[in-house]
Amino acid sequence: MNEKEDEFLKRLQSMFKVEAEEHINILVAGLIDLEKNPKGKKSSELIETIFREMHTLKGAARSVNRKDIESICQVLESVFANLKSNKIIFPAPGLILFTSPLRSFQK
Numbered sequence: 001m002n003e004k005e006d007e008f009l010k011r012l013q014s015m016f017k018v019e020a021e022e023h024i025n026i027l028v029a030g031l032i033d034l035e036k037n038p039k040g041k042k043s044s045e046l047i048e049t050i051f052r053e054m055h056t057l058k059g060a061a062r063s064v065n066r067k068d069i070e071s072i073c074q075v076l077e078s079v080f081a082n083l084k085s086n087k088i089i090f091p092a093p094g095l096i097l098f099t100s101p102l103r104s105f106q107k
Contacts, residue, residue, distance in 0.1 A: 016064045023057040026100045030034040051080040072101045
């Protein structure tokens with residue numbers, strides 16, 4: 001990698017950090033809301049929002065070679081795809097467990 005490419009990658013990673021922080025905050029807030037009200041009118045909307053945020057974060061992570069974030073997002077995205085299609089029903093208290101791996105990236 002030449003100096004310009006290296007500099008460009010560093011700028012991308014810096015922008016990714018800000019973007020990832022925003023996505024993680026939205027994801028954590030959505031998971032907390034969903035845990036509080038798993039069967040309410042907003043639950044399917046929250047599941048969709050969480051799914052989309054997870055998908056977006058996964059793609060952004062892939063673009064800056066953050067395979068750690070990409071891998072976790074892929075797993076969580078799959079869970080929420082199954083929740084969306086009612087293939088699984090996840091107990092609300094378990095949803096908060098998803099915040100731990102997400103928050104670990106904020107450090």
